[in-house]
Amino acid sequence: MSAVLVINSGSSSFKYQLIDMDTERPLASGLVERIGDSSGHTTHEGPNGKSERTVDIPDHTAGFRAMLDAFEANGPSLDEFPPVAVGHRVVHGGKRFFEPTVVTPLVEINIEDLADLAPLHNPANLEGIRAAEKAFPDVPHVAVFDTAFHQTLAPEAFTYAIDADLAEKHRVRRYGFHGTSHKYVSEKAAEFLGRPLGELKQIVLHLGNGASACAIDGGRSVDTSMGMTPLEGLVMGTRSGDIDPAVLIHLARRAHLDTNGLDELLNRKSGLLGLSGHGDMRDVQATADAGDPDARLALDTYSHRLKHYIGAYIAILGGLDVLSFTAGVGENAPAVRAGAVAGLEGLGIRLDASRNAERGSGVRVISTDDSPVTVLVVPTNEELEIARQTLEAIDAG
Incomplete structure (x- = not known):
């Protein structure tokens, strides 16, 4: 079995799902929230049902420890279903990232550099990546960008009619979002029909x-x-x-x-x-x-x-x-x-x-x-x- 752990990290919470890629069915899912709070909260749903805990979660690293505890207590066992990779949702890839990208130190630097285009999202996505790397140091981590699907836009579709030099300097253009969903739905529609x-x-x-x-x-x-x-x-x-x-x-x-x-x-x-x-x-x-x-x-x-x-x-x-x-x-x-x-x-x-x-x-x-x-x-x-x-x-x- 090849399982992939998917992480969607925000500034004070993250959602996760462990998916069996042989059947494309979820093995477990959960939410870690109120990160930075002494009364953090975890919700985990797996083969043994749904469980909730209130626990001190000072940062994302502690959040991932709480997630691992939830897997251990409520299943499935990550020893039995070890993830072969961790996939991360990253909101903004600018015009640099047009496909899913294996995370490296340089990729992390670029995600951080693009934070001025998505100040509410990219820093939180990066926190989740770094905490996940500590929790799962021996598997590859992959960044999947919301903007990547829209890299096929033609210049006339992504260009705003303002001063060209100013736009280039400050990276002003249409990037588009929800690309992961648009890609999935369009492919699913074709398959269904x-x-x-x-x-x-x-x-x-x-x-x-x-x-x-x-x-x-x-x-x-x-x-x-x-x-x-x-x-x-x-x-x-x-x-x-x-x-x-x-x-x-x-x-x-x-x-x-x-x-x-x-x-x-x-x-x-x-x-x-x-x-x-x-x-x-x-x-x-x-x-x-x-x-x-x-x-x-x-x-x-x-x-x-x-x-x-x-x-x-x-x-x-x-x-x-x-x-x-x-x-x-x-x-x-x-x-x-x-x-x-x-x-x-x-x-x-x-x-x-x-x-x-x-x-x-x-x-x-x-x-x-x-x-x-x-x-x-x-x-x-x-x-x-x-x-x-x-x-x-x-x-x-």
Whole structure:
């Protein structure tokens, strides 16, 4: 058996999953949270069920010790199922990393250097890598970058129309995110339909608290809604998405917001939360259904932005074969899916209302049988995709 341990590290927590790559099924998963706190918390689910502990976790290294204790106490035994590699999610690879990369000291330096492009993510990802290297010193570690899938964007798709020298100096361009999910979903859709990936024109809508759209032509990302940071594009839980940049100048002058205030506004106090007072789509939907006009406007704005990107990407692709919804909102909110495609019959997108309303756990078709565009719900599995790419990297090396 070849098992891969997948790590998704944040500044005060990390998620993990041990995957049997022969069957591509998880052997165990868990969460270590409240890192830096004397009352840290671990949750572990394995063959012996689910367990939780409260323990002192001063740093990520202690967090990995707590994870190892959870494996020892609740299984599976890492002596019986030793990981052949550890795969790490890293948010920002800039334009340097375009494929899964075996971690070396130089790679770590580069991840750190790119931290100014993802200050909330890359430092935390790097902490997780370094702590994991201490816990698993004898196996390769692989960095899988959210931005890597979008390295196929053409210059006209990733270039912002500002002073070219200034943009080059400060690394200002579109990078795109959620690439691991977009790659997995587009490949899963082709597999489900029994069609070659290379012949399909696809749009994937990754709709969670963070949300992004991606136009995929023959398995290659050709456009995506997130930009230099994960702020651009769709309306999200607490992020504004697209906004006239002059609004920021106006608010700086009239509302006296500094850069920190603008950052707080756009990333944490906007989106669904800013419009309705609720950042969770379930709460927004329930409030709208109860007649709240602010929540209804939030949903309408969310749908309008989705339609905008669907239409734009059909134009970029020169047609469309498959439209896929994924992630928490995309997989579980029929009303959001219906709102996103309402009125797009003229573009070949015909939704079957009864199919859309049905609940399910696997890939499923929600378009009508005569719809020129096949509309799917495709559950994403970023951990499995990271594990796959981890094995590819060590096999290539």
